[in-house]
Amino acid sequence: MYYNGIYHLFYQYNPKGAVWGNIVWAHSVSKDLINWEALNPAIYPSKHFDINGCWSGSATVLPNNKPVIFYTGIDPDNYQVQNYAIPANLSDPYLREWIKPDDNPIVVADETMNKTAFRDPTTAWKVGGHWRMLVASRRKHRGMAYLYRSRDFKKWVKAKHPLHSVANTGMFECADFFPVSLSGDNGLDTSAVGPNVKHVLKVSLDLTRFEYYTIGSYIPEPRDKYLVDKNFVDGWDGLRFDYGNYYASKTFFDPSKNRRVLWGWSNESDTAQDDINKGWAGLQTIPRKLWLDPSGKQLLLWPIEEIETLRGQKVQLSNQELKLGEHVEIKGITAAQADVDVTFTIPNLDKAEAFDPSWTNAQDLCGLKGSIVQGGVGPFGLLTLASENLEEYTPVFFRVFKSQDKHVVLLCSDASRSSLRESGLYRPSFAGFVDVDLATEKRIPLRSLIDHSVVESFGAGGKTCITSRVYPTLAVFDNAHLIIFNNGTETITADVDAWSMGKPNKMNN
Incomplete structure (x- = not known):
């Protein structure tokens, strides 16, 4: 949340170890979302509830x-x-101490509900005289977003009907429900409603460990309804904020810059013992600004502008031609910690390979058509965290197919060759389809934020995002390389802006 000039980040944390257990609310503060100071935990187990x-x-x-x-x-x-908890001292700018009043708990599951699958209350919003919030749950295999209302923010009553539920999804977790504007990229206060507003419902699905969202219409009166827009898949095959190692995300409205900001958790891809050895596990990805694409068909996500304050040395490549099999290294920056923005121009789409309608799963398709599998238009993109002789690399790349009436664009972030470690790593070929009209545009941008064990990639201006966690053994620190490549028969050109990225500092008091 943003409060009196300070950003507060609260997150699940085990102060006694690097694996799950002893969970408290850790608390960090910042003035710019980049440079943070860790405080003592805000909330920790201390009461019967x-x-x-x-x-x-x-x-x-x-x-x-x-x-x-x-x-x-x-x-x-x-x-x-x-x-619920409230600050002990509102005059403390950091809100270090929190009180849990004795009238807790404020919401308990009734006899019709699953009391061990009932969690993660949302930010509240107010329409008319009532506050509302959602609590995520499940009923057998159906994901549930239960709705609660209150006049005084203390006595909460369950609505007769859930705001939303979906069959065969399993448990909803970390639900998020918020408005987006139909025009422009400004964010909206969580209580905003009206004719120029759509609503987004995001759920994290415990069974898949991925997140899914829909866009729809929220009708508060006479009883709260959320109607998903037509053509949205509501479930396991739906749209995601991020098609990679990304879960339990949460947005907040930032009134200081009139934007909605998304935080996401990226867990480890190595073993619990690895985490114990290094003494930590899991991280927050770079905060992302979030808004509605002008088409209304999806959201756009982009790294917050403040990340650019960490940019240092810059290199540029202009109109770099890439023929079949060509690799060009981007030299002069710290490849292990970089911000790289590439625009690929595709003069001709005639060689795009045919798209098989059975390829409905992007991740499976990326595994089948990897970065070294020659295509017509693509694969082309970046080799991130690459060792000198390419024993290790994490490719982030596009591949273009031709279906009956349009081109299908695939974005992959493939961890399968990311590390020489032979066991104990999850190395998926993460992927998502990108909704772009290449026949008109003839170009597609890709931005990647690279930070040692994390590669966050944003395709087509934030239409498709993928976060990968990787653990190179050779491509570390000064031995990491960054390369643009093309393994398609169609020649393409690349325009590159790349920066070395500095380290954040502790927050300036």
């Missing part, structure tokens, strides 16, 4: 400028109950 854990939730800043945290506590029966 959270004695077995303080799990995820949300913050809401009330109209009287008082912040309230909702969170899931695990009680002595291991039931999941919803609690």
Whole structure:
């Protein structure tokens, strides 16, 4: 949340180890979303209603400028109950201490509900005289987003109907429900409704460990309804914020810059023992600004502008021609810690290979058609975190196919060759399709943020995003290389802007 000039990031944390357990709410503060200072945990198990854990939730800043945290506590029966906490001292700019009032819990599951699958309350929003919030759950195999209403922010009543539910998804987690503007890229306060507003419902699915979102219409009166727009897939094959190692994300409205900002968690791809050895596990990805694509068919995500303050040495390549099999190294920057923005121009699409309609799963297709499998138009893109002789590399690349009536564009971030370590690593070929009209544009941009074990990539201006966690053994520090390549028969050209990235500092007081 943003409060009185300070950003507050609360996150699930085990202060006693690098694996799951002893979960508290860690607390860090920043003035710019880049340079952070870690404080003591804001919330930790201390009362009967959270004695077995303080799990995820949300913050809401009330109209009287008082912040309230909702969170899931695990009680002595291991039931999941919803609690609230308030700052002990509003005059402390860092809000270091939080109080859990004695009227907790404020929401408990009733007898019709699953008391051990009932968690992650959302930021609240207000329409008319009532506040609303969602709690994620499941009923057998159906994902549930239960709706609660309150007049005073303390007494909450479950609505007769859930705001939304989907069959055969399994457990909803970390639900997020927020408005987006139909015009422009400004964010909206979470309580915004009206004719120029659409709503987004995002759920994290425990069974797949991926997240999915839909866009639709929210009708608050007479009873709250969320109607998914036509042509949206609502479930396992739906749209995602990120097609890679990305989960449990959460947005907030940043009133200082009138934007909606998305945080996502990227967990490790190595083993629990590896995590114990290094003493930490999991990280937050770079915050992303989020808004509605002008088509209305999807969201756009882009790294917050503040990340550019870390840019250092810059190199440029202009109109670099790439024929079949050609590799060109981008020299002069720190390839292990870089921000690289490439625009690929494709003069001719005639050689695009035929698209098989059975290729419905992008990740499977990327595994089948990897970066070294020669194509017509592509594969072309970046080799990130590459060792000198390409024993290790993580390619991020496009491949263009021709279906009956349009071109199909695939974006891949393939970890299968990312490390020489032979066991204990999850090395998927992450991928997503990109909704672009190449026949008109003839060009497609790709931006990647590379940071030692993380590669965050943004295709076509943020239409398709993929985060990969990789663990190179050779391509580390000064031994990492960054290369543009083309393994398609169609010659393409690349325009590159690339920067060495510096390290953040602790927040300036």
